[in-house]
Amino acid sequence: MAVIIKIMDKEDISRVITRMAHEIIEKNKKAEDIVIVGVRTRGVQLAERLLSKLSAITKREIPFGILDITFYRDDLDRIDEQPVVHSTEINDDLTDKVVILVDDVIYSGRTVRAALNALMDFGRPKKIELAVLIDRGHRELPVKADYVGKNVPTAKDEKITLYLEETDKVEDKVTLERRDE
Amino acid sequence: MKLLLKNGRLIDPKNNIDEKLDILAENGKVVQRGKSLKGSGCKVIDLNGRVVFPGFIDMHVHLREPGREDQETIETGTLAAAHGGFSSVVCMPNTEPPVDNEGIVELIYAQARANGVVNVFPVACVSRGRAGEDITEVGSLKRAGAVALSDDGNTVMNSNLMRRVLEYSSMFGIPVIDHCEDFNLSGDGVMNFSENSVRFGLKGIPAASEDIIVARDIILSEMTGSHVHLAHISTAGAVDLIRRAKKKGLKVTAETAPHYFTLSDSYLKSFNTNFKMKPPLRTEEDRKAVIRGLEEGVIDAIASDHAPHVQHEKDVEFDFAPFGIIGLETSVGLTFTHLYHRKILNLTQIAERYSLNPAKILNFKDKGHLSEGADADFTVIDTEKNWTVKTDDFYSKSKNSPFIGWDLKGKPVLTIVGGKIAYNELP
Amino acid sequence: MNKFVWKRKDLLGLEELTADEIIHILDTSKSFYEISTRAIKKVPVLRGKTVVNLFFEPSTRTKTSFELAEKRMSADIINVSTSGSSLTKGETLIDTVKNLAAYKIDILVMRHSVPGSAHMLSKILEASVVNAGDGAHEHPTQGLLDIFTIRQKKGRIENLKVAIVGDILHSRVARSNIWGLTKLGAEVILVGPTTLVPKHFESMGAKISHNFDDIIGDMDVINMLRIQKERQKKNLFPSLREYSDLYGLDERRVKKIKKDAIIMHPGPINRGVEMSASVADGPFSVILDQVTNGLAVRMAVFFLVTGGRKGKGIM
Numbered sequence: 001m002a003v004i005i006k007i008m009d010k011e012d013i014s015r016v017i018t019r020m021a022h023e024i025i026e027k028n029k030k031a032e033d034i035v036i037v038g039v040r041t042r043g044v045q046l047a048e049r050l051l052s053k054l055s056a057i058t059k060r061e062i063p064f065g066i067l068d069i070t071f072y073r074d075d076l077d078r079i080d081e082q083p084v085v086h087s088t089e090i091n092d093d094l095t096d097k098v099v100i101l102v103d104d105v106i107y108s109g110r111t112v113r114a115a116l117n118a119l120m121d122f123g124r125p126k127k128i129e130l131a132v133l134i135d136r137g138h139r140e141l142p143v144k145a146d147y148v149g150k151n152v153p154t155a156k157d158e159k160i161t162l163y164l165e166e167t168d169k170v171e172d173k174v175t176l177e178r179r180d181e
Numbered sequence: 182m183k184l185l186l187k188n189g190r191l192i193d194p195k196n197n198i199d200e201k202l203d204i205l206a207e208n209g210k211v212v213q214r215g216k217s218l219k220g221s222g223c224k225v226i227d228l229n230g231r232v233v234f235p236g237f238i239d240m241h242v243h244l245r246e247p248g249r250e251d252q253e254t255i256e257t258g259t260l261a262a263a264h265g266g267f268s269s270v271v272c273m274p275n276t277e278p279p280v281d282n283e284g285i286v287e288l289i290y291a292q293a294r295a296n297g298v299v300n301v302f303p304v305a306c307v308s309r310g311r312a313g314e315d316i317t318e319v320g321s322l323k324r325a326g327a328v329a330l331s332d333d334g335n336t337v338m339n340s341n342l343m344r345r346v347l348e349y350s351s352m353f354g355i356p357v358i359d360h361c362e363d364f365n366l367s368g369d370g371v372m373n374f375s376e377n378s379v380r381f382g383l384k385g386i387p388a389a390s391e392d393i394i395v396a397r398d399i400i401l402s403e404m405t406g407s408h409v410h411l412a413h414i415s416t417a418g419a420v421d422l423i424r425r426a427k428k429k430g431l432k433v434t435a436e437t438a439p440h441y442f443t444l445s446d447s448y449l450k451s452f453n454t455n456f457k458m459k460p461p462l463r464t465e466e467d468r469k470a471v472i473r474g475l476e477e478g479v480i481d482a483i484a485s486d487h488a489p490h491v492q493h494e495k496d497v498e499f500d501f502a503p504f505g506i507i508g509l510e511t512s513v514g515l516t517f518t519h520l521y522h523r524k525i526l527n528l529t530q531i532a533e534r535y536s537l538n539p540a541k542i543l544n545f546k547d548k549g550h551l552s553e554g555a556d557a558d559f560t561v562i563d564t565e566k567n568w569t570v571k572t573d574d575f576y577s578k579s580k581n582s583p584f585i586g587w588d589l590k591g592k593p594v595l596t597i598v599g600g601k602i603a604y605n606e607l608p
Numbered sequence: 609m610n611k612f613v614w615k616r617k618d619l620l621g622l623e624e625l626t627a628d629e630i631i632h633i634l635d636t637s638k639s640f641y642e643i644s645t646r647a648i649k650k651v652p653v654l655r656g657k658t659v660v661n662l663f664f665e666p667s668t669r670t671k672t673s674f675e676l677a678e679k680r681m682s683a684d685i686i687n688v689s690t691s692g693s694s695l696t697k698g699e700t701l702i703d704t705v706k707n708l709a710a711y712k713i714d715i716l717v718m719r720h721s722v723p724g725s726a727h728m729l730s731k732i733l734e735a736s737v738v739n740a741g742d743g744a745h746e747h748p749t750q751g752l753l754d755i756f757t758i759r760q761k762k763g764r765i766e767n768l769k770v771a772i773v774g775d776i777l778h779s780r781v782a783r784s785n786i787w788g789l790t791k792l793g794a795e796v797i798l799v800g801p802t803t804l805v806p807k808h809f810e811s812m813g814a815k816i817s818h819n820f821d822d823i824i825g826d827m828d829v830i831n832m833l834r835i836q837k838e839r840q841k842k843n844l845f846p847s848l849r850e851y852s853d854l855y856g857l858d859e860r861r862v863k864k865i866k867k868d869a870i871i872m873h874p875g876p877i878n879r880g881v882e883m884s885a886s887v888a889d890g891p892f893s894v895i896l897d898q899v900t901n902g903l904a905v906r907m908a909v910f911f912l913v914t915g916g917r918k919g920k921g922i923m
Contacts, residue, residue, distance in 0.1 A: 071653045072651070072652060076915065084612070084636070085639040085640075086639055087638060087639045088639075089642075117652070118651075121646060121650070123647065375808065376811040379811075380783075380808075380811070381724070382783060383723050452724025452728060493700065497700050498701055498720065498722035499722055499723060499728075500723075501722065
């Protein structure tokens with residue numbers, strides 16, 4: 001039997017995104033050169049929320065992009081089934097911009113590595129920063145997030161899932177699933 | 182040397198025999214048939230009800246010797262024949278060099294005497310060098326022992342040459358066997374022209390290319406009054422033409438091969454070159470017409486068109502692979518599975534298609550029946566034996582069979598040639 | 609989201625693919641289309657993989673497209689073309705390919721004049737085999753790029769009327785299009801003389817017309833095939849002049865087509881024979897889009913066939 005624990009609810013998520021937006025503005029001088037890029041698939045919806053918070057605070061339109069990292073994965077040879085690819089939608093030249101890369105959960109760091117490689121093919125950003133909702137540890141690469149919503153210590157066999165109303169038709173939440181011993 | 186086969190079911194259509202009888206052979210001839218024969222000082226084999234036929238004759242094989250001993254030799258080819266239940270084979274003259282002079286006929290007989298395990302009867306060419314132009318010395322070839330004339334592999338495309346060879350050969354009583362294919366129509370085709378050839382993008386050989394030559398040969402047979410034998414018939418059109426010719430009482434006979442009543446051109450989907458032969462596998466309708474032709478006796482004989490090719494020749498792109506498949510060791514099994522057990526041919530009809538009719542067509546007076554004094558050639562079949570065609574079981578040097586892996590019912594278990602055992606798998 | 613999972617090692621033809629598989633390739637192609645619009649037109653999907661382009665027939669277009677697709681996916685490439693090929697040295701195709709496979713290649717792209725050649729190799733190779741045209745049999749990537757282009761321009765395939773005009777009998781492009789389009793619900797009408805469009809094609813699910821003018825006004829898509837001048841010698845049609853008069857797409861005929869119809873051609877065009885220059889360059893023509901799309905489709909095919917396996921040697 002698996003046990004599912006709710007570790008964040010709708011309000012937690014909303015509060016954390018607001019805090020992260022403020023941190024981004026504070027660190028990047030009113031966010032003048034920033035571009036928000038969400039990593040497919042969960043990072044995109046999170047990035048959209050962060051974007052609307054940032055726009056509301058700064059009263060400006062901030063450029064937005066979607067990154068599909070399938071082509072840059074380092075495990076294409078090792079998996080049994082070929083992943084479905086989706087398109088990348090980055091219409092702006094990223095040269096000299098500050099890219100805020102957004103993903104839901106940071107774990108091994110391999111997704112971030114692939115995303116960094118992918119971003120380099122769209123120009124030479126001034127800086128790339130990483131924003132994640134959950135940091136669950138167990139890094140396999142020297143990667144660190146600049147903005148973290150919540151640190152959640154986990155075991156390797158546990159599973160973290162983010163649910164968002166717009167896609168999952170349930171109230172926003174983050175759950176932790178663990179095997180019952 | 183005496184041999185007594187006890188408790189077999191003897192099938193002999195010429196003498197109207199279908200009965201459980203013993204049969205005694207001595208000095209290569211049948212000496213006695215009867216119940217409870219006593220064998221003193223002879224080898225006795227108890228057949229325990231298995232079926233005894235007059236020795237089967239495969240009237241259309243390619244033994245490849247001389248010239249292509251890498252594909253088959255008279256030794257391996259006759260071993261395959263014995264294994265397949267044939268006590269006699271008739272070999273086609275498209276060797277290298279071709280059988281267009283007495284020297285090659287004599288060479289084949291010499292090799293057969295030295296290394297053959299079944300009777301070998303060579304066919305000689307219609308034309309010198311199989312070139313389709315100048316007629317061979319039919320009289321000398323006949324005297325040397327050629328049993329028929331054919332440019333097999335090639336059609337005698339020149340109608341005047343065909344006319345002349347029919348006229349000329351008739352005075353020697355030697356039949357002409359034609360490979361029926363209008364080469365202008367077949368062109369560079371590699372399979373039957375049909376919905377399937379269009380689908381697979383392979384170049385097609387229309388059924389008309391066979392039908393046209395069959396029709397021409399029938400007309401020339403009527404005109405000359407000579408016997409023409411039509412090789413490896415594969416189309417509904419040809420069966421129909423032959424049926425009408427026979428109704429008219431013309432001297433026309435025909436054979437087909439087991440692949441034409443078991444396979445059709447949809448098998449080419451695999452692009453497996455072991456389904457590539459000439460004539461090509463035709464449609465389902467043609468296949469059914471060939472079966473009807475066999476059933477009605479429109480088609481007189483079943484011959485394998487055994488055409489060995491080595492593996493590396495066949496392991497190439499479809500267009501580049503040679504035509505032809507081996508057949509000596511699967512022919513009888515396919516006939517029993519697909520014609521006997523499906524009640525299309527009975528044992529008497531099978532004896533006609535495999536023994537009596539070929540003997541008649543080729544004027545073998547002492548073969549094709551079990552009369553006292555006939556040649557002691559016997560084919561013994563276990564009609565109920567189930568077996569699987571396996572590459573490793575072939576005695577033939579080549580393995581180019583489309584039937585590998587097929588489960589068959591009915592198998593030759595004992596082949597006697599001139600009173601001697603050529604093949605025996607009885608317990 | 610599309611939950612479809614691709615399972616095939618090879619792409620040999622469209623006959624054997626299901627409608628879902630074809631749609632999956634088209635969807636995947638859309639993602640690859642975007643790569644060619646970037647400043648840096650290269651992704652590392654095939655990094656460290658070896659692709660052999662084995663062409664036994666002359667081809668500039670198809671070979672260029674495959675090669676560029678491979679390069680944009682960061683593959684290592686070996687080109688083996690007819691000149692100096694194995695057959696002239698008496699080596700069989702299987703031996704040639706076994707030798708290449710000994711280098712542990714990942715993908716073999718092959719163009720060959722004999723139908724079924726790619727199928728034969730796919731059975732002995734562990735590497736993926738992509739058929740770049742096997743005689744008159746199939747040319748699956750061309751079929752896919754044609755369908756991709758139709759879908760891009762018309763928004764759908766279902767219930768479209770697609771005419772394929774010309775030498776259908778000898779055309780692998782036609783066959784791949786017929787299989788793919790009919791599986792996706794289009795109505796395919798084959799147009800050409802009786803000698804080049806035998807009735808047997810109806811068994812593949814296509815309709816047949818020998819009168820171009822009768823059907824031209826109803827067509828959503830008109831795909832004009834190249835006519836090989838050598839066919840004339842085999843009495844398949846009496847002259848190019850008569851062929852062009854009956855089946856050529858010129859200004860006179862273009863006046864009859866639907867306002868939103870598209871005109872395609874797999875190239876290279878015999879200007880003035882199957883199509884006049886002004887039609888080829890005119891407003892209905894999507895011929896250059898086909899070329900662009902071909903690249904995306906071939907990248908998608910490489911991505912799918914190499915997925916989740918370590919391609920190597922001989923089976």
